[in-house]
Amino acid sequence: MARKKQNSLFDQAKSWRESDTAKAVGTVLAVLLIPASVIAWNYLSSSKTDIVDDKAASTEVTQNDENPVSETNIEEDSQTISETNEATEISGIGGVKVLPDTNSKE
Amino acid sequence: MIIAFFINLAFILNSGSVSTPVSIVSKVPQIVREDIPKRIIVKSVNIDLPVIESPFEGGSWIASEHFASYAQGTSPLNSDNGNTLIFAHARSKLFKPLLKAKVGDLVSVYSDSQIYYYKIVDREIVSPYNVEAIESPAKYKITLLTCVGTNDENRLLLRGELIGLNENKYKEVI
DSSP: OHHHHHHHHHHHHHHHHTSHHHHHHHHHHHHHHHHHHHHHHHHHHHHHHHHHHHHHHHTSOTHHHHSOOOHHHHHHHHHHHHHHHHHHHHHSGGGOOSOOOOOOOO | OHHHHHHHHHHHHHHHHHHHHHHHHHTSOSOSSOOOOOEEEEGGGTEEEEEEEEOEETTEEOOOSSSEEEEBTBOOTTOSSSOEEEEOOSSTTTTGGGGGOOTTOEEEEEOSSEEEEEEEEEEEEEOTTOGGGGSOOTTOOEEEEEEESTTSOEEEEEEEEEEEEEEOTTOOOO
């Protein structure tokens, strides 16, 4: 008896699956769920990046808030870094002959 | 279904193009602006001094007579690697009290925008010609230097490691 009932339910599901309604529902799910999951994935990935950014920013300067970053800014900043590194190499530790004289004569 | 496929494809491509600039922004260089030390406090030994920049000349730096000096060419405070060198004469109103500083003491260094907190992790006395001593092992972020010895023949180095930082809201630079 129970088996018969189970079979009839299965038959009903089978017939519903072949109906136009089932196809419509399937299409809607395909259209909505897949992009939703892609958007969610991107959102989560970008929020992870933001956390890293915040940490980096907190060890740096808060100037970024005032000036939105554009590609031009990035290029300028990269230039600043290379200039800084160059300056460090040329005039800094590399050329040091003696540590500074910090004598105690008052 | 074909239409749905193209709609999905459009979404995927679109979201990909949105995420790319985010990754570029995350790679914005560490040094946006050089954070130069302007004030140093070592509370444990009552040091609170303005810091001025000392230019690199003739193979070394000249110590200020009245303030602490930041060795130009060494790393700025917000640098990801390298070593910031701050030094001063071993005089009572300058860095002489550093002789009493111990490993574990806190050093606060102010720039125009931030306050950097360091913990002294190493104490060493070296010859003035041992210039490698101020080269930057990655874990050290700051080195304080002053003279030591009967005739100031040696240099005391206190190396500090960055343990935190704060915004310098009130621009507390002397």
